[in-house]
Amino acid sequence: MSSHDIFIGETIGTAILTLLGGGVCAAVTFKRSKAFEAGWVAIAFGWGFAVLTGAYLAGGVSGAHLNPAVTLGLAIEGGTKWSDVPLYLVSQLFGAMIGAVLVWLAYYGQFHAHLTDREVLAAHNGSADDEGLVDPKAAPEAGPVLGVFSTGPEIRNMVQNLVTEIIATVVLVLAILTQGLNAEGNGLGVLGALITALVVVGIGLSLGGPTGYAINPVRDLGPRIVHALLPLPNKGGSDWSYAWVPVVGPLIGGALAGAIYQLF
Template sequence: MSNLDIFVGETSGTAMLILLGGGVVAGVVLKRSKAFGAGWVAISLGWGFAVMVGAYLSAPKSAASLNPAVTLGLAIQGGIKWSDVPLYIGSEILGAMIGAFLVWVAYLGQFSAFLTDPQVLAQQPAEEGLVDQKSAPNAGPVLGVFSTGPEVRNYWQNLLTEIIATFVLVIAILTQGLNQNGDGLGPIGILITSFVVVAIGLSLGGPTGYAINPARDLGPRIVHALLPLRNKGGSDWSYAWVPVLGPLAGAALAGGFYQLAFA
């Protein structure tokens, strides 16, 4: 596969992933949305379907990684060349930023209504997906639409949660085997992985919001910082290293475990 194939596949697939994944969070947490208050199950299912659509879109062009942690795991396994890893990761971050921007466009009216609602501004919201402002005093009430934040702010505990959740994701991908071209999962593997993402969300997503993907968190967090959203608050950069380092560490452990136990 060419560098152009990797760039197009990973950028477009990750953009779709974030558009649908961030979109379900926006739908659940923003007032004036028909999905407002649908809850954590809806968010977990939405992210699983988002992975499925993004991966099917990406697969004809690239390995449908859509995730620097998965890219790292596949590189350790041998499914992705190490020389291609920087292009994969750069494309995934760019795609995540594009997807986050499109979430803002799609929910522009809801963002405006939510961030000018006196009731919202007068309290520190604790609805599903919103950042706890008491533990993240600089974070704004819509940051949870774009990136993750812990319910209990303990950096090492949060880091460990992300390592464990990402280990589950990556080892589940690696043990399914590559497709006949040797460069990613086949159609059934993509479907299985989507269910794995739902399972992680339901079982391990409660503590941190389960980033399990550095691009998924970092790209939209950058977009949140840049968007002209009145009353949006800060982007909680003091926490941003956790959903980057944790997934990468979990992926490295999964890749190493795979090589020891299955290769």
């Protein structure tokens, strides 16, 4: 496939993945959303369907990696040329940022209502003035809507958080790599996108509780950058002190999965 195919496929596929995945997080988070407090099961299935949609759209164009951990695992396994890896990664990051901006546009009114709600601000930041504004210096590292964009741990233990992301990503990438193994030696084709989506749902339900299961560096980093740049009132911090975990963990997990596939 050409460089143009990789760029277009990975950009559009990752943008759609991030739009639908971030969209379900927004739907569950905002008080003025019809899906408010729908719960973790809705989020897990929403992200699974997001992967399914992005993979179907990009599969015939770029191979639908949509995730640097997958690209790294495939490069180690031998299915992707190392010379193509930088283009895959740049395209995926760009697509994830586009998807995050689209989430903001789709939920523009909900963002404003949520971030100026005195009850929300009091619960998250402790206090607000008469106009519903808080002192930016008093805002915590993770703002009240950061979860719409990026992941965060329930227990902030960097070693455990890193290990959790590594384990979850190994499961994902191994499941993707082994789709090419069957009695005839042929891959699963479009069925592979459905299987991958169900694996993502399973990871979310089983392993997503501790960290929110990034399992994809750009799915976390791209939207976190957008969160930092968007003109959102009272948005709080982007929690950059944690941001390395959902990037490094999945990359290690992808590399381990590629190595395990090669060895065994």
